[in-house]
Amino acid sequence: MWNTAIWRRAWGDQRALVLSLTALWGAFPWIYLWLSAQITMSAFQDVLLRAIPQEWQKLSGVPFAEVATPAGRVALAFVDPVIVLAATVWGITRGSDAVSGQLERGTMEMVLASPIRRTAVFVTQALAATGGAALLCGVLLVSVWTAVASGPWADRVEPARFVPAVANVFGLMVCLGGIASLVSAADSHRWRTIGIMCGFYVLSILAKLVGRLSTTFSWVGALSVLEVYEPQRLVGGGAEAWWLLARYDGVLLGIGIAAYVAGAVIFARRDLPAPL
Amino acid sequence: MIVRTDRLTKRYTRFTALDACTLEVRRGEIFGLLGPNGAGKTTLLRLLLGFIRPTAGSAHVAGCDCEHDSLGVRRRTAYLPGEARLFRRMNGHGVLDFFSRLRPACRRDTAARVADRLGLDCTRQVGRMSTGMRQKLALAVVLATEAELVILDEPTANLDPTARAEVLDLVTEARAAGRTVIFSSHVLSEVETACDRVVILRAGRLVHEQSIEHLRRSHRISARLAGPFEGVPEALAAHVSLAEHRDDRVVLEAADSLPRLLGWLATLPLEEMQVEPVGLGAVYDRFHRGSNDAHGTI
Numbered sequence: 001m002w003n004t005a006i007w008r009r010a011w012g013d014q015r016a017l018v019l020s021l022t023a024l025w026g027a028f029p030w031i032y033l034w035l036s037a038q039i040t041m042s043a044f045q046d047v048l049l050r051a052i053p054q055e056w057q058k059l060s061g062v063p064f065a066e067v068a069t070p071a072g073r074v075a076l077a078f079v080d081p082v083i084v085l086a087a088t089v090w091g092i093t094r095g096s097d098a099v100s101g102q103l104e105r106g107t108m109e110m111v112l113a114s115p116i117r118r119t120a121v122f123v124t125q126a127l128a129a130t131g132g133a134a135l136l137c138g139v140l141l142v143s144v145w146t147a148v149a150s151g152p153w154a155d156r157v158e159p160a161r162f163v164p165a166v167a168n169v170f171g172l173m174v175c176l177g178g179i180a181s182l183v184s185a186a187d188s189h190r191w192r193t194i195g196i197m198c199g200f201y202v203l204s205i206l207a208k209l210v211g212r213l214s215t216t217f218s219w220v221g222a223l224s225v226l227e228v229y230e231p232q233r234l235v236g237g238g239a240e241a242w243w244l245l246a247r248y249d250g251v252l253l254g255i256g257i258a259a260y261v262a263g264a265v266i267f268a269r270r271d272l273p274a275p276l
Numbered sequence: 277m278i279v280r281t282d283r284l285t286k287r288y289t290r291f292t293a294l295d296a297c298t299l300e301v302r303r304g305e306i307f308g309l310l311g312p313n314g315a316g317k318t319t320l321l322r323l324l325l326g327f328i329r330p331t332a333g334s335a336h337v338a339g340c341d342c343e344h345d346s347l348g349v350r351r352r353t354a355y356l357p358g359e360a361r362l363f364r365r366m367n368g369h370g371v372l373d374f375f376s377r378l379r380p381a382c383r384r385d386t387a388a389r390v391a392d393r394l395g396l397d398c399t400r401q402v403g404r405m406s407t408g409m410r411q412k413l414a415l416a417v418v419l420a421t422e423a424e425l426v427i428l429d430e431p432t433a434n435l436d437p438t439a440r441a442e443v444l445d446l447v448t449e450a451r452a453a454g455r456t457v458i459f460s461s462h463v464l465s466e467v468e469t470a471c472d473r474v475v476i477l478r479a480g481r482l483v484h485e486q487s488i489e490h491l492r493r494s495h496r497i498s499a500r501l502a503g504p505f506e507g508v509p510e511a512l513a514a515h516v517s518l519a520e521h522r523d524d525r526v527v528l529e530a531a532d533s534l535p536r537l538l539g540w541l542a543t544l545p546l547e548e549m550q551v552e553p554v555g556l557g558a559v560y561d562r563f564h565r566g567s568n569d570a571h572g573t574i
Binding site for chain 2: 006111114115117272273
């Protein structure tokens with residue numbers, strides 16, 4: 001189930017992405033907090049909140065009044081495209097490379113000609129991708145923590161409040177990585193795997209929006225994995241935030257792990273076509 | 277026998293890639309696989325390695341079932357794919373390190389020595405290597421593996437003549453070390469030089485099996501008839517066959533040493549007689565030049 005050579009090569013493959021996302025996530029909270037602190041909300045907070053249609057509040061998942069607090073404003077960083085898209089890119093790129101990417105490049109051929117189980121290749125790569133996600137989330141947590149602790153709201157916001165939000169980002173990365181690996185395990189072309197995953201992601205966004213905005217089709221929201229990616233709801237602190245995180249990450253990690261297991265089974269049993 | 281297949285078949289939705297292939301490879305021999313593109317050579321090799329599952333039939337390598345114990349098969353096998361693709365970001369040394377860690381039977385120092393013999397610069401990044409250099413690197417990995425069975429799918433493709441000769445030497449050395457080699461190639465002269473026995477595949481079917489030693493003793497005698505020809509006498513039927521008899525031309529194939537036939541040939545009304553070794557090319561052409569179903573399958 002484990003192979004050191006594959007582990008080292010997987011880290012070599014993901015090194016460039018780890019380094020670039022480390023730079024991005026290391027810098028982003030600092031820049032985000034600095035920019036947010038430039039806007040003094042108290043002056044026109046009430047006017048602004050009254051101006052926004054109440055229907056839109058459904059989209060944010062939390063009352064606008066909470067969003068306007070310093071903790072809420074920091075929490076918005078977790079639903080910013082810089083975080084969400086980077087987490088998505090990580091999951092899809094690492095997952096899609098697991099099988100179909102290597103089949104397409106032809107590098108899987110000589111690896112599997114060696115005395116190594118296919119499941120060992122798959123599981124080792126999955127662990128490396130999950131380890132990479134954990135490392136990046138560690139970078140994000142340290143960056144958020146230090147940015148908050150040394151920022152203008154240091155005395156009003158407790159940095160530890162953002163641990164569940166970071167854990168939610170980790171859950172999303174594992175979930176998308178697992179699903180992408182599952183598709184990759186059954187496919188032979190990486191571009192198609194990425195296409196399927198992009199389609200899946202767009203459908204998830206649409207399902208979440210429809211579920212939020214429509215009372216008739218509110219059940220559609222449950223079909224979206226993004227329904228349980230709500231880091232802005234997890235910054236309230238206390239046991240409630242942790243329970244909510246357990247529910248959210250329970251679903252995300254559950255789907256991710258189930259997808260990895262299904263992917264390993266498919267990969268172990270499928271025919272491997274000769275590289276084109 | 278190190279390899280044994282029994283009516284091994286691989287069928288896809290629209291075509292049959294390999295059809296009821298039954299063959300045996302003896303320990304310590306160099307076994308050639310011949311056939312044009314799409315004949316089923318690579319399918320056969322991939323079935324042996326467990327990369328694909330048979331639709332019917334079975335295959336065993338060193339007693340391991342290729343479908344259900346492919347790990348056991350791969351422990352005993354080193355495989356060079358038809359087009360070996362390696363990790364583009366690694367350099368040659370990195371690739372040798374990786375595979376020597378991946379398979380304990382691949383000795384790092386031996387791999388470096390083979391790479392050196394093939395004239396490969398291992399400091400270069402794989403992505404910056406030519407196709408031939410990548411082929412040499414893959415060969416270094418495969419030929420450094422102390423496996424009972426070495427499977428080489430077109431090992432000399434993209435190589436310069438010096439490296440081709442070196443590869444053939446390495447293959448012969450592998451046999452001398454007691455290893456078995458399956459050698460798939462389109463280059464008939466190399467197969468004839470290196471192999472002990474070959475099989476010819478056509479459209480997924482095994483159509484001919486040929487001992488190279490037997491082939492080397494075989495001759496083709498072509499001549500113009502200056503009188504009546506009454507066929508091959510029964511006493512010589514085991515040694516010579518009539519390959520062609522059209523108008524005043526006759527072609528005979530001697531499957532054994534010539535001296536036995538010389539007396540009989542001297543009695544025939546032959547003119548402009550030519551005697552030449554049969555060669556693998558002539559055997560191959562029987563099955564792959566035009567449609568020739570008369571030879572059937574073995």
